[in-house]
Amino acid sequence: MWSDVAQRPAVPAPLATDATDAPQRKASAVTQGFLQIDRLSKAFVPAKPVFADVSFTLDKGEFVCIIGHSGCGKTTILNVLAGLDTATSGTVIMDGREVAGPSLDRGVVFQSHALMPWLTVRQNIAFAVKSRWPDWKKSQVDTHVEKFVALVGLSPAIDKKPSQLSGGMKQRVGIARAFSIQPKMLLLDEPFGALDALTRGTIQDELMAIVRQTQQTVFMITHDVDEAILLADRILLMSNGNETPEGYRPGGIAEVVVNPLPRERTRASLHHLDGYYALRNHIVDFLVTRAKAH
Ligand SMILES: Nc1ncnc2c1ncn2[C@@H]1O[C@H](COP(=O)(O)OP(=O)(O)OP(=O)(O)O)[C@@H](O)[C@H]1O
Ligand SMILES: [Mg+2]
Structure with a gap:
């Protein structure tokens, strides 16, 4: 090469x-x-x-x-x-606001996956989704979670716990979780490493x-x-x-x-x-x- x-x-x-x-793109x-x-x-x-x-x-x-x-x-x-x-x-x-602590406006994918080990893939992501939209019904949360799990190709593993997943799969759960809260900004730390x-x-x-x-x-x-x-x-x-x-x-x-x-x-x-x-x-x-x- x-x-x-x-x-x-x-x-x-x-x-x-x-x-x-800033780059010369169409930015107002x-x-x-x-x-x-x-x-x-x-x-x-x-x-x-x-x-x-x-x-x-x-x-x-x-x-x-x-x-x-x-x-x-x-x-x-x-x-x-x-x-x-x-x-x-x-x-x-x-x-327009100073960043002074964590916020659901920012979705973070960590260098190491940072999942809750006692929760399944579905529950890990649902936890974030429910924090973001506390008024959502269970069915609404489920549909939303399933959509983002499918996006990263993990539907067959949706009811597994992190300990049952490979490193790459865990990382994909982290990616799905960050995306699922539809933040204003994504912060990704070597998400594909x-x-x-x-x-x-x-x-x-x-x-x-x-x-x-x-x-x-x-x-x-x-x-x-x-x-x-x-x-x-x-x-x-x-x-x-x-x-x-x-x-x-x-x-x-x-x-x-x-x-x-x-x-x-x-x-x-x-x-x-x-x-x-x-x-x-x-x-x-x-x-x-x-x-x-x-
Ligand atoms: N909590 C901490 N206490 C003391 N030193 C720290 C702490 N966190 C990071 N450091 C030091 O700050 C420096 C930068 O660390 P950081 O994790 O930001 O690097 P990085 O660029 O992300 O590296 P990598 O590519 O290996 O992930 C390192 O020298 C690290 O040892
Ligand atoms: Mg680092």
């Missing part, structure tokens, strides 16, 4: 990189800056913040991925956006279809460069904190890459698209050479 990269003609301006500008003033993250930092150890000065925005309906090496602080950022952790400094504003390639592909396609249909706003962590290129409108490249001759430098968003590929892209067509290899190389180069030393 790499030799193929060299043979391809250079694509004019494949990457628009800008740390602040109302939907721009739906999520605003301003100068976020987090220090578990006072003198050595994991990251500092992290600022970015997400427009409504936008899909943003963040990529970076282990330990740079991706999950920490996601937890702060979810309201599950607090930042040392900085603010997060969603839909535990899935085999085939299931991963199918669920990526499903996720893309639902997100496009529902104009869902998504912030997703991934380690998979192709997954980011397939799904994201913009990709945030995050660097690790590191020691430099001038002292410790916290991690942060080193660059924001706007995905130039047409939004109608599919897994099968991705690597035939002009600009794909340039984009891929750019991200891989970042991970290899810049992510840990800046």
Whole structure:
């Protein structure tokens, strides 16, 4: 594949990189800056913040991925956006309100599935659905739960408990649960990490279809460069904190890459698209050479 990269003609301006500008899509003033993250930092150890000065925005309906090496602080950022952790400094504003705690407006899929082990798949998801719509009748909850379980291909396992499921199946329950509450925003922490390639592909396609249909706003962590290129409108490249001759430098968003590929892209067509290899190389180069030393 790499030799193929060299043979391809250079694509004019494949990457628009800008740390602040939103992508040039049809976004009205109302939907721009739906999520605003301003100068976020987090220090578990006072003198050595994991990251500092992290600022970015997400427009409504936008899909943003963040990529970076282990330990740079991706999950920490996601937890702060979810309201599950607090930042040392900085603010997060969603839909005009400061995020100050967890909310059913945000659906979270955790890096590890976080299901309630004593409840079945149906009960795990119904628990979330009933929290979201407390007035719903049982039949309404059942129909809704069954729809989202079917979506992730788990109907045959709907009455099983997490201990009876594989890692990938548990992860799919987590995905169904996050989708089922129809949140204003989805926060996904490597949601497909535990899935085999085939299931991963199918669920990526499903996720893309639902997100496009529902104009869902998504912030997703991934380690998979192709997954980011397939799904994201913009990709945030995050660097690790590191020691430099001038002292410790916290991690942060080193660059924001706007995905130039047409939004109608599919897994099968991705690597035939002009600009794909340039984009891929750019991200891989970042991970290899810049992510840990800046
Ligand atoms: N509760 C905590 N107490 C102390 N340190 C923590 C805590 N949570 C995270 N850290 C540290 O903060 C850093 C960032 O962790 P985080 O889980 O956000 O990384 P990540 O980018 O999601 O990594 P991975 O790709 O491995 O999931 C790590 O060095 C981790 O050890
Ligand atoms: Mg993580």
